[in-house]
Amino acid sequence: MKACGLVVEYNPLHNGHLYHINRAKKKSNAHCIIAIMSGSFLQRGEPAIIDKFHRTKVALQSGVDIVLELPYVYAVQNSDLFAKGAIHSLHAIGVSDICFGSESGDIDEFISSYHIFSQKKTAFEQALQNFLQKGLSFPRASKKAFSQVGLTEQLNLTKPNNILGFSYVKTILENNINIQPLTIERIDADYHDENIVGTITSATSIRYELFKNNLLTSHIKNTMPAETKKALINYKRLTDVWHQWENYFPFLKYRVSTMSPNELANIHDVQEGLQYRIIETEKEATSFEHWMKLLKTKRYTWTRLQRIFTHILTNTTKEEIKSIHDQSIPYIRMLGFTKTGQKYLGQIKSDMGIPIITHFSREQPYMLSLEEKASKAYYSILKPKLKKQLLNQERERPITV
Amino acid sequence: MKACGLVVEYNPLHNGHLYHINRAKKKSNAHCIIAIMSGSFLQRGEPAIIDKFHRTKVALQSGVDIVLELPYVYAVQNSDLFAKGAIHSLHAIGVSDICFGSESGDIDEFISSYHIFSQKKTAFEQALQNFLQKGLSFPRASKKAFSQVGLTEQLNLTKPNNILGFSYVKTILENNINIQPLTIERIDADYHDENIVGTITSATSIRYELFKNNLLTSHIKNTMPAETKKALINYKRLTDVWHQWENYFPFLKYRVSTMSPNELANIHDVQEGLQYRIIETEKEATSFEHWMKLLKTKRYTWTRLQRIFTHILTNTTKEEIKSIHDQSIPYIRMLGFTKTGQKYLGQIKSDMGIPIITHFSREQPYMLSLEEKASKAYYSILKPKLKKQLLNQERERPITV
Numbered sequence: 001m002k003a004c005g006l007v008v009e010y011n012p013l014h015n016g017h018l019y020h021i022n023r024a025k026k027k028s029n030a031h032c033i034i035a036i037m038s039g040s041f042l043q044r045g046e047p048a049i050i051d052k053f054h055r056t057k058v059a060l061q062s063g064v065d066i067v068l069e070l071p072y073v074y075a076v077q078n079s080d081l082f083a084k085g086a087i088h089s090l091h092a093i094g095v096s097d098i099c100f101g102s103e104s105g106d107i108d109e110f111i112s113s114y115h116i117f118s119q120k121k122t123a124f125e126q127a128l129q130n131f132l133q134k135g136l137s138f139p140r141a142s143k144k145a146f147s148q149v150g151l152t153e154q155l156n157l158t159k160p161n162n163i164l165g166f167s168y169v170k171t172i173l174e175n176n177i178n179i180q181p182l183t184i185e186r187i188d189a190d191y192h193d194e195n196i197v198g199t200i201t202s203a204t205s206i207r208y209e210l211f212k213n214n215l216l217t218s219h220i221k222n223t224m225p226a227e228t229k230k231a232l233i234n235y236k237r238l239t240d241v242w243h244q245w246e247n248y249f250p251f252l253k254y255r256v257s258t259m260s261p262n263e264l265a266n267i268h269d270v271q272e273g274l275q276y277r278i279i280e281t282e283k284e285a286t287s288f289e290h291w292m293k294l295l296k297t298k299r300y301t302w303t304r305l306q307r308i309f310t311h312i313l314t315n316t317t318k319e320e321i322k323s324i325h326d327q328s329i330p331y332i333r334m335l336g337f338t339k340t341g342q343k344y345l346g347q348i349k350s351d352m353g354i355p356i357i358t359h360f361s362r363e364q365p366y367m368l369s370l371e372e373k374a375s376k377a378y379y380s381i382l383k384p385k386l387k388k389q390l391l392n393q394e395r396e397r398p399i400t401v
Numbered sequence: 402m403k404a405c406g407l408v409v410e411y412n413p414l415h416n417g418h419l420y421h422i423n424r425a426k427k428k429s430n431a432h433c434i435i436a437i438m439s440g441s442f443l444q445r446g447e448p449a450i451i452d453k454f455h456r457t458k459v460a461l462q463s464g465v466d467i468v469l470e471l472p473y474v475y476a477v478q479n480s481d482l483f484a485k486g487a488i489h490s491l492h493a494i495g496v497s498d499i500c501f502g503s504e505s506g507d508i509d510e511f512i513s514s515y516h517i518f519s520q521k522k523t524a525f526e527q528a529l530q531n532f533l534q535k536g537l538s539f540p541r542a543s544k545k546a547f548s549q550v551g552l553t554e555q556l557n558l559t560k561p562n563n564i565l566g567f568s569y570v571k572t573i574l575e576n577n578i579n580i581q582p583l584t585i586e587r588i589d590a591d592y593h594d595e596n597i598v599g600t601i602t603s604a605t606s607i608r609y610e611l612f613k614n615n616l617l618t619s620h621i622k623n624t625m626p627a628e629t630k631k632a633l634i635n636y637k638r639l640t641d642v643w644h645q646w647e648n649y650f651p652f653l654k655y656r657v658s659t660m661s662p663n664e665l666a667n668i669h670d671v672q673e674g675l676q677y678r679i680i681e682t683e684k685e686a687t688s689f690e691h692w693m694k695l696l697k698t699k700r701y702t703w704t705r706l707q708r709i710f711t712h713i714l715t716n717t718t719k720e721e722i723k724s725i726h727d728q729s730i731p732y733i734r735m736l737g738f739t740k741t742g743q744k745y746l747g748q749i750k751s752d753m754g755i756p757i758i759t760h761f762s763r764e765q766p767y768m769l770s771l772e773e774k775a776s777k778a779y780y781s782i783l784k785p786k787l788k789k790q791l792l793n794q795e796r797e798r799p800i801t802v
Contacts, residue, residue, distance in 0.1 A: 254656075258716040287785075380651075384687040
């Protein structure tokens with residue numbers, strides 16, 4: 001059986017994702033679609049709107065055959081580390097292809113860009129350091145460095161999905177990983193073709209609408225499959241929330257209040273004296289968004305600051321992250337599978353170099369205990385009994401549909 | 402001017418405390434009463450019902466001339482460390498006497514007990530270790546050891562205020578501190594003499610009633626001076642709370658959720674594998690009281706477990722406490738004074754060996770930065786603007802009446 005990998009967050013899964021799944025299946029000729037999905041917290045440094053289990057179920061109902069969890073230590077990271085975790089995991093489970101959405105839509109642009117990049121790596125890294133020292137944020141400095149070494153003539157690396165896609169391709173080619181990268185062009189927001197996928201809009205704008213209205217408006221309902229609607233409504237009915245940063249603001253404020261600058265400097269990605277500014281701004285901050293605005297400078301993107309707040313919330317230290325990234329990926333976490341997925345797993349299992357883990361346990365690998373910590377922080381905003389109930393999902397069998 | 406020291410918590414100040422202040426003044430013939438008071442958290446490991454500034458004001462309105470803050474690192478400790486912090490501070494500010502309430506009421510009983518204790522110290526310590534190893538709690542083991550060496554023939558050391566008083570006397574005599582200890586007999590709860598002090602009941606039963614009814618019932622009103630009533634009502638009107646453990650339960654639960662056993666073992670007073678039981682019981686706990694009940698064993702008193710939870714909440718480590726207790730007390734923190742207090746301070750100031758500090762500042766001693774951390778944790782349950790407003794009191798001039 002041939003499997004194609006997707007790297008996803010499904011926050012929440014919408015019509016654009018359905019289109020991606022269907023097109024990936026056709027393009028790769030795969031029998032089995034394997035999605036590796038961020039768990040409790042996402043690459044932009046945000047809590048997932050509904051938990052990983054509810055999102056897994058929707059994915060399995062929407063054409064995905066196996067859902068893996070992208071470990072926290074890779075999920076809440078810049079695009080290079082995010083890609084590293086995703087690609088190596090998908091490789092371990094034996095996918096022959098990966099298929100990602102991009103603004104470009106042309107895989108040759110990515111591959112030829114990589115070849116230029118690999119030839120000009122030293123020049124690129126010098127340029128990058130140079131722009132970083134000038135106080136630019138990492139994404140902005142990268143863009144300028146890409147442009148300086150001529151990469152952007154092949155591929156528009158100012159576009160977010162091209163950047164992420166380039167990281168996937170770079171990881172594959174740099175490590176000689178036997179995976180065929182494929183890409184499909186992302187459909188613009190507000191694209192409309194009822195015969196295929198209904199209305200398409202971005203997950204960001206869907207979340208914006210959901211939080212603004214605190215319910216599913218008819219406009220939003222047209223942008224997602226029925227399974228997503230059901231999951232969103234059920235989760236809200238059960239927990240009374242769709243997770244967002246403001247829910248965690250009291251915990252974050254309390255936590256920073258009781259941390260010393262040294263302790264805060266030990267948190268992953270807190271650098272260059274940012275600990276002092278976080279402690280100072282805490283005194284003034286009246287909401288999460290207010291705190292972010294107080295902290296925001298040219299050097300730090302909104303996304304990076306949110307990732308830092310995620311690591312503070314989950315108490316993830318530099319040392320913890322380093323001890324993981326010094327090693328290769330120790331396991332694959334499987335959140336759920338379909339019958340097709342099960343068949344694929346039956347075939348691949350004996351050939352895999354690392355174990356498949358499905359749930360938390362007493363003797364779990366260190367990386368999974370960091371996942372557990374993230375998960376506990378994620379559910380901390382719920383009432384104690386509900387927190388316990390939802391955390392118990394992490395100890396149960398994978399989700400099957 | 403002669404000054405007499407009192408060691409207090411005023412949680413809240415009631416008629417029994419008024420009686421104590423008046424009797425101490427008469428007995429010592431002092432012109433100035435100096436109370437050293439626990440700040441945000443108390444010896445029993447509980448948040449103070451209203452903050453230190455509101456309690457300071459009431460104390461100054463009730464016959465106390467100077468209010469000092471007993472530092473967090475001494476206040477939330479067993480009776481020996483509590484006494485150490487209190488007596489050395491009062492000595493530094495030049496009191497000639499201290500006067501404490503006790504069940505005994507006879508200072509000679511304390512002094513003769515101390516002499517027996519100092520002769521039989523080795524036997525006592527051996528007996529204490531022996532009982533501790535049998536799994537008894539510290540207070541219970543102490544009582545048995547006291548009894549075994551014959552101390553209890555002089556003084557009933559099963560009574561809480563006798564135990565605390567004995568710690569004061571021991572600190573004074575062991576260190577040859579030039580302070581005259583005095584004691585007055587505590588009046589029983591429900592004692593009633595309207596001519597002197599009105600109805601007397603314990604602070605514990607007052608708090609019980611306050612939290613049960615969430616208002617000042619007429620029964621309670623008779624047990625406290627008008628100033629206390631006003632402070633309680635004003636504080637509640639301002640903040641919407643009287644502080645109690647249940648308010649902090651979500652923070653405590655979140656915090657323990659994201660701590661590793663090693664991190665928890667670094668918290669002050671977490672010993673003998675208690676970190677594992679705290680982490681395990683967190684999963685089940687649906688309220689603070691429930692959590693306490695899940696943790697309670699013969700080895701740990703309720704009070705000690707509450708103190709441990711306080712140190713977890715304030716993130717106070719073994720290392721932090723040790724670095725303080727290795728040194729002598731570096732400063733006196735003054736929370737407020739009357740005109741009489743001011744006059745006394747004018748006379749004593751130049752003779753003092755350590756500085757008087759009144760507020761938090763950027764260059765403050767390390768011990769005061771731990772106080773600041775405790776204070777931030779204490780106010781964390783309030784809305785951001787209110788937290789800021791009340792924390793600002795810590796940076797302002799002392800309270801005067």
